[in-house]
Amino acid sequence: MSNFLSQLRTGWISVIWSKFAPIVIAVFGPRSAAYLTYLSMDWGLLNKQKSVVCLYRESFIKDIHQLRKRTEYNYPIVMAGFTRFQQSWTPKEMQEQTYYQSMESNYKAALLKSDIYAETLLRLISRKVDIGAVLSANIDYWQDGGFKRVCRKQKIPFIVLSREHPVIPSVCDWVTERYKEAEFFYTGQGVAVAGESSKKVILGANAVSDESIISITGLPRFDAWREVSVDKPLNERKTITLLTFTHGYGADKTFEEVLISFCLAAERDKQFRFLVKTKDEMDTVKVTRLVKKLGVSRVEITHEESLYEVLPQSYLVIGYNSLSLLEAAIARTNICIPAWGECLEDGENVMYRSSSINVSNCVSYLRKREDLEQLLTQGLESDGFNWDEDAISAFIGEFVAIPKEGCSERFGAFMAKYIQ
Known part of the structure; x- marks a missing residue:
């Protein structure tokens, strides 16, 4: 089933399905779509009294896995179909995050189908588990509209654990203005x-009714590091890791330059494992195509190997404007950031600004391509930064919260306020 779903998202089946799905839905309706979605549920261990139904997103899975281990709820996951099926009846102009809400009154027939789909799916799920809440990965996904309406009608709490966390100043401003322009309201x-x-972004846009409904819990995925050993000495680590910064980072050209230098170094250096860590399957497909053009063979590309496995084995991690670099800090790796071309080291478009002492204590900047090539050829002059716990905490705390009791535990306590 997992291989089929993978092909449905990115493989040859997706081409056929995009044409076939509207016919299936037109003939059998949204209830049949709900039954098909139900068949692909990832139930997990159903050993708790209440269940929180999760709407799948690629990176959201890491948070759900931790919540399953550390809170008092089950977390069955709606894995497939809730986007593709709804695309069959939702007009193109409504398939846009944030802005869909202002058009809802114009497309009541489409909304009704989404409601029928969500209601049918939740009814099927409720035959197996006691639904305490529905959980999404952001406040403004268009695919969630039907679930929100049905939850409101059935008095099921609809909760968000936001996987999207704007920290770059210009992005924070952009998201705030986007919410305001769309007049979006959660x-x-x-x-x-x-x-x-x-x-601050959500409150600044007046996107919620009451500040009290927002809680800073941190991301549960960070809790996994509590069980990961990061004690392996740097001089015994034999992996050099490149974290992709492809689509959405505004640095595609510079990423390709970094990738080329990375691949060429991999061909020369037989001592290290050169690993490109991608974000998801689509990212892997894109990077694989780029690498194939170079005709190199020693570079490994994966989205399936987790950061918890990769980073503690990494001597060096290269990345840009990614929260994953915070995890690299937890893993006590050397961190290098490209700072040439489209990649910047300071300003309103930068996450890790060299002007911040908390950042500069933990990060090294590569200010031209030759610096990267020299680094990959000659290695670091020493084993890197000798961080103390205060430096690491200050670096991480500048961007995310990691409560002492754990992110999952704090989120569980937050959920308990809503689940009866």
């Missing part, structure tokens, strides 16, 4: 966020 209940910047 119609669910609680909202859990990774840190202070997300809370």
